[in-house]
Structure formats: C-alpha cells, structure tokens
Amino acid sequence: MLDAQIHQGKFGEDYIRVLASAAGLLVSQDDVDVDGVDFCIKKPGRSRFGWSPRIDVQVKTTSRPKRRAAAFDFDGLNQSQFSKLAGTDFSVPRFLFLVIVPTRADQYAALNTAGLLLRDVGYYVSLADRAPFDEPRTDRRVRVNVPTANVLTVTSLRQLIDPDSAPLTPPAEPLITRGSE
Structure with missing residues (x-):
C-alpha cells in the first residue's frame, strides 16, 4: 500500500487524467518535475x-478544505511552487488544479x-494576476484562494485550453468501440 500522502496525491493526478480523457484531451508529463508542472494537457489538432493548444498544470489535493465565502483558502503551496505558477511570464498558460478528496482512501471511488x-471535485485557478516572489523560499507557505465557481468539468477543462471549444455532445446512437463490449 502507498503512504497516505502519496496515495492522495496520486489519486488527485489520476482524477485529472480521467477528466482529460473524458474531454478528449491528451496528457503528458515531463520525466522530472523541475518546472513546477505536473501535466501538460492539450487539445490535438x-x-x-x-x-495543439495546451495548458500546464500543477495538481494539489486536500481532504480538509478550508472554505470561506465563495472560495477555498488553500495553504498547500510554498513560495517556490507558487512562483512557478504566478505571473504572466510563460509561453503556455499555467493553472493550479485543486482536487478535494475524501478523508478516507476507501471512499475515493x-x-x-x-x-x-470519483470523489470528490476538482477546481482550478490561474495565478497570472499574482506576482511571483523575487527570492522564493521552500519553507514559507502562500495562501491561494480557489473560487468554488471554478469547477473542473469536461467543458471547463476544454475551455481553459481552447476558449472556442464547444461542449461535447452525445452521439445520436450508442457507440460500440473496442473495450466496451
């Protein structure tokens, strides 16, 4: 069995992979996380x-969200992690994805x-309007407000990547594809 923290983080990343798959998007991952990015998610074509428009994302999880008004107060980023997401000095837009998970792993799915x-819900926030730290430290935390209105769905994920994306529409007839029989 995985350590509880590793298990929680892995589930959060898998949650995002499943959502991207449902949206018809591609997920890739660098072989080493030195850039503060867990995934690149892109729309092929x-x-x-x-x-292939894309976004870069850092995935974080919490089983004990601190909700205040219409946002979660998330204290799970240190200054260094925050600075790799904040500001506008990126060629690809960056987002923080926060996945709220149950306190018990046997309730994840x-x-x-x-x-x-899959339980519970993922949220997103851009930190483009926040300034990165000049000399970020790993021993100091930064509070990020993640709006509860920013729910990660198939449609919202597609629109983060390509604002012109149309919502997915169901096929007129049920499809039978390999693996579905």
Whole structure:
C-alpha cells in the first residue's frame, strides 16, 4: 500500500487524467518535475490559437478544505511552487488544479450500476494576476484562494485550453468501440 500522502496525491493526478480523457484531451508529463508542472494537457489538432493548444498544470489535493465565502483558502503551496505558477511570464498558460478528496482512501471511488464515481471535485485557478516572489523560499507557505465557481468539468477543462471549444455532445446512437463490449 502507498503512504497516505502519496496515495492522495496520486489519486488527485489520476482524477485529472480521467477528466482529460473524458474531454478528449491528451496528457503528458515531463520525466522530472523541475518546472513546477505536473501535466501538460492539450487539445490535438488545429484551433484559432494554432496547433495543439495546451495548458500546464500543477495538481494539489486536500481532504480538509478550508472554505470561506465563495472560495477555498488553500495553504498547500510554498513560495517556490507558487512562483512557478504566478505571473504572466510563460509561453503556455499555467493553472493550479485543486482536487478535494475524501478523508478516507476507501471512499475515493465507488462502483455501482450507473458507473464509476470519483470523489470528490476538482477546481482550478490561474495565478497570472499574482506576482511571483523575487527570492522564493521552500519553507514559507502562500495562501491561494480557489473560487468554488471554478469547477473542473469536461467543458471547463476544454475551455481553459481552447476558449472556442464547444461542449461535447452525445452521439445520436450508442457507440460500440473496442473495450466496451
């Protein structure tokens, strides 16, 4: 079994992978995280923004969210992590994804006749409007307000990457594809 913290973090990353897969997007990961980015998520093909528009994301999790008004107060980034997401000096937009997970790992997922349920919910925030630290430290935390309105869904994830994305529409007839029989 995984250590509880590693398990929680892995589940949060897998939650984002499943959501991206449902949105028809591609997820890639650098072999080493030196840049403060867990994933690159991209839409394959052409858009008005060029080929394969993308975003970079840092995924964090919490099982004990601190909600205040219409946002979560998230204290899980140190100054160095924060500075790798803050500001506008990036060629690819960067986001913090916060996945709220149950306190008990055996509640992360449930299977019933309607399908697989992943718990709980993911949120996003851009830190482009915040200034990075000139000399960031790893021993000091930074509070980030993550709006509760910024729920990660198939549609919102697609629109973070390509604002012109249309919501997914269900096919007229059920599709039978490999692996679904």
